[in-house]
Amino acid sequence: MTTRLAVRPEPRVRTARHPARAAAPASRGDGNDQETRSRLLTVAERLFADRGFKDVTVREICRGARANVAAINYHFGDKLGLYREVLQSATDAMRATNEAARRAGHGQPPDEKLRRYILIHLQGLLASNYETLHRLIHREMNDPTPVLDAFVEQSVRPRVEYLAGIVAELTGGRPTDQRVLRCVASIHSQSIAYLPNPIAARLGFHFKPTPSQIEEAARHIAEFSLAGVRAVGSKKSEG
Amino acid sequence: MTTRLAVRPEPRVRTARHPARAAAPASRGDGNDQETRSRLLTVAERLFADRGFKDVTVREICRGARANVAAINYHFGDKLGLYREVLQSATDAMRATNEAARRAGHGQPPDEKLRRYILIHLQGLLASNYETLHRLIHREMNDPTPVLDAFVEQSVRPRVEYLAGIVAELTGGRPTDQRVLRCVASIHSQSIAYLPNPIAARLGFHFKPTPSQIEEAARHIAEFSLAGVRAVGSKKSEG
DNA sequence: ACACGAGTCAAACAAGTGTTTTATACAAAC
DNA sequence: GTTTGTATAAAACACTTGTTTGACTCGTGT
Numbered sequence: 104m105t106t107r108l109a110v111r112p113e114p115r116v117r118t119a120r121h122p123a124r125a126a127a128p129a130s131r132g133d134g135n136d137q138e139t140r141s142r143l144l145t146v147a148e149r150l151f152a153d154r155g156f157k158d159v160t161v162r163e164i165c166r167g168a169r170a171n172v173a174a175i176n177y178h179f180g181d182k183l184g185l186y187r188e189v190l191q192s193a194t195d196a197m198r199a200t201n202e203a204a205r206r207a208g209h210g211q212p213p214d215e216k217l218r219r220y221i222l223i224h225l226q227g228l229l230a231s232n233y234e235t236l237h238r239l240i241h242r243e244m245n246d247p248t249p250v251l252d253a254f255v256e257q258s259v260r261p262r263v264e265y266l267a268g269i270v271a272e273l274t275g276g277r278p279t280d281q282r283v284l285r286c287v288a289s290i291h292s293q294s295i296a297y298l299p300n301p302i303a304a305r306l307g308f309h310f311k312p313t314p315s316q317i318e319e320a321a322r323h324i325a326e327f328s329l330a331g332v333r334a335v336g337s338k339k340s341e342g
Numbered sequence: 343m344t345t346r347l348a349v350r351p352e353p354r355v356r357t358a359r360h361p362a363r364a365a366a367p368a369s370r371g372d373g374n375d376q377e378t379r380s381r382l383l384t385v386a387e388r389l390f391a392d393r394g395f396k397d398v399t400v401r402e403i404c405r406g407a408r409a410n411v412a413a414i415n416y417h418f419g420d421k422l423g424l425y426r427e428v429l430q431s432a433t434d435a436m437r438a439t440n441e442a443a444r445r446a447g448h449g450q451p452p453d454e455k456l457r458r459y460i461l462i463h464l465q466g467l468l469a470s471n472y473e474t475l476h477r478l479i480h481r482e483m484n485d486p487t488p489v490l491d492a493f494v495e496q497s498v499r500p501r502v503e504y505l506a507g508i509v510a511e512l513t514g515g516r517p518t519d520q521r522v523l524r525c526v527a528s529i530h531s532q533s534i535a536y537l538p539n540p541i542a543a544r545l546g547f548h549f550k551p552t553p554s555q556i557e558e559a560a561r562h563i564a565e566f567s568l569a570g571v572r573a574v575g576s577k578k579s580e581g
Numbered sequence: 582a583c584a585c586g587a588g589t590c591a592a593a594c595a596a597g598t599g600t601t602t603t604a605t606a607c608a609a610a611c
Numbered sequence: 612g613t614t615t616g617t618a619t620a621a622a623a624c625a626c627t628t629g630t631t632t633g634a635c636t637c638g639t640g641t
Contacts, residue, residue, distance in 0.1 A: 155484065246394065251540060251544070285562045292531045306494065330574075335565050410619055416619080420599075
């Protein structure tokens with residue numbers, strides 16, 4: 104029936120997720136059981152990233168996971184419950200990248216912090232298993248669901264605040280200064296440009312995300328941005 | 343039935359678009375006629391931008407345009423035909439912006455060409471009537487349809503080539519040089535960041551696209567990029 | 582032995598979907 | 612006046628959608 108993404112009372116998952124006594128889960132001889140659940144997650148992640156929530160049918164996911172049509176409702180309550188769980192793993196993965204970038208820059212001068220931040224994030228962005236997750240986020244940009252709030256708070260905001268801190272160090276401004284925030288936007292947006300997308304493909308930009316190509320791109324963004332930050336940071340505010 | 347976007351033989355539009363003799367089209371007294379067609383286009387543009395091709399139903403469009411369900415099939419053959427026509431007008435509008443930017447930079451030194459290019463494109467990007475069209479393109483990035491090819495060739499490629507020419511002038515490189523192309527990506531991606539999007543909204547970035555705010559953002563991008571281009575352009579290629 | 586519950590399955594369900602059909606109104610061409 | 616072709620409308624069509632049902636396994640606990 105209604106398929107629009109919306110908040111609604113969590114549908115009762117039949118019994119599987121809330122076993123009555125459940126010490127040792129019953130296991131069948133054919134090696135399935137919990138496996139079905141994780142197979143559904145794997146297949147759904149790929150399909151949702153490829154074609155979006157609405158364009159993917161539960162029948163398709165179940166066929167891909169060699170499960171019955173009812174499996175999704177049994178294991179996740181409904182289609183949206185499955186989607187939520189898929190997207191939560193994306194949020195977790197990106198939070199890990201954030202923390203890695205922070206550690207790598209610890210104790211370094213601000214320009215070196217920026218270089219390492221950009222490199223690590225670009226590596227994370229283009230790592231083949233994360234790329235799927237980024238496509239999911241890109242879809243959330245067009246059709247936000249309640250899941251996006253958690254992602255922004257846990258993943259994007261820490262990243263932006265850390266970046267603002269670096270830029271503030273570089274320019275001597277305050278992290279909430281308009282001028283600083285514009286620099287943050289300029290830096291962040293450049294990385295996104297290296298994600299594979301159909302327009303770049305049609306233009307003939309075949310960026311191969313090999314380690315050395317990623318390093319080269321990261322170096323470009325870092326030097327480009329450092330010069331940019333210094334240029335706009337040293338100017339008196341005008342107008 | 344099948345609703346996936348795909349190339350398929352153009353469905354026969356009943357008669358309206360291919361009148362047999364048709365000198366003066368028959369017109370009814372109630373002032374409708376061709377109006378219905380353009381009302382459908384207007385409503386469809388807004389709905390497609392808001393929620394995407396698949397999420398919008400023909401019944402919804404027709405209700406919004408105060409037309410019968412059969413109106414879309416009558417005037418455009420099918421739902422995809424309507425979508426095609428909506429997106430074609432996006433392509434045309436952007437091509438006009440391209441040409442305006444070219445004219446504005448004619449005879450100017452390269453740095454001034456870049457400043458004017460960025461300002462005009464940012465103005466086009468954020469003009470309220472173009473913003474709808476950009477949301478449509480953003481959706482095409484996730485789910486490309488055959489229409490995207492025409493858009494890239496007529497709208498994106500000329501833009502990128504013009505920008506590459508300016509950067510090449512600034513650095514003394516050739517427009518197809520890897521280093522030049524990376525600068526083009528850096529410049530172009532910064533403008534995109536100013537399009538309204540749900541992540542920026544959740545972060546509290548309330549960019550008001552007033553003329554003066556747009557000018558200020560354009561100035562930031564231009565100075566940031568000019569410094570960046572000069573920095574990476576003056577360096578010898580290494581590694 | 583028995584009951585219970587986890588997990589799976591085929592089938593059905595209710596509500597949508599894009600599209601087609603049939604009919605009708607009306608202005609212009611003949 | 613008749614025909615022709617445009618434009619609209621209500622109803623039906625054929626099909627897909629997410630979800631639910633009820634039966635059926637099969638390990639486990641008692």
